Amino acid sequence: MAGQKESVTVAKPRLPHWFVVFFVPISLTLLFISYFNPAILPYQHLGLFGDFLRYIVKQQTFLFCLVAFTCFTHITESLYCLILTRRYNLNLLDTISWFILVFVYGFFCLKYLKPIKEKST
DSSP states (O other), rough: OOSSSOOOOOOOOOOOHHHHHHHHHHHHHHHHHHOOGGGGOOOGHHHHHHHHHHHHOOOOOHHHHHHHHHHHHHHHHHHHHHHHHHHHOOHHHHHHHHHHHHHHHHHHTTTTTTBOOOOOO
């Protein structure tokens, strides 16, 4: 049938390297907390990273740009993921799984969303 898309074999959604799994959500959480409620961060217990966060919080313009850029890139990557999953004709569950993974981890997961090449025998 000419009207139907052919289904493409794509790897199942998977998490990136363990370091990224921990680093990205913690970094995003600290970034958003430092922008929206910086008083609750324990700067003194974070060592050099705490000093860096304190400096970032004092630079409100830079912090706003960093938060805006982070939101924009993660949303853009997620929308691109939706385009790819529709192009590859994936089912709804796989599409949602890919969308959530790419929204949280960004290009670290997006690089796995590609067709699997069939091995010729």
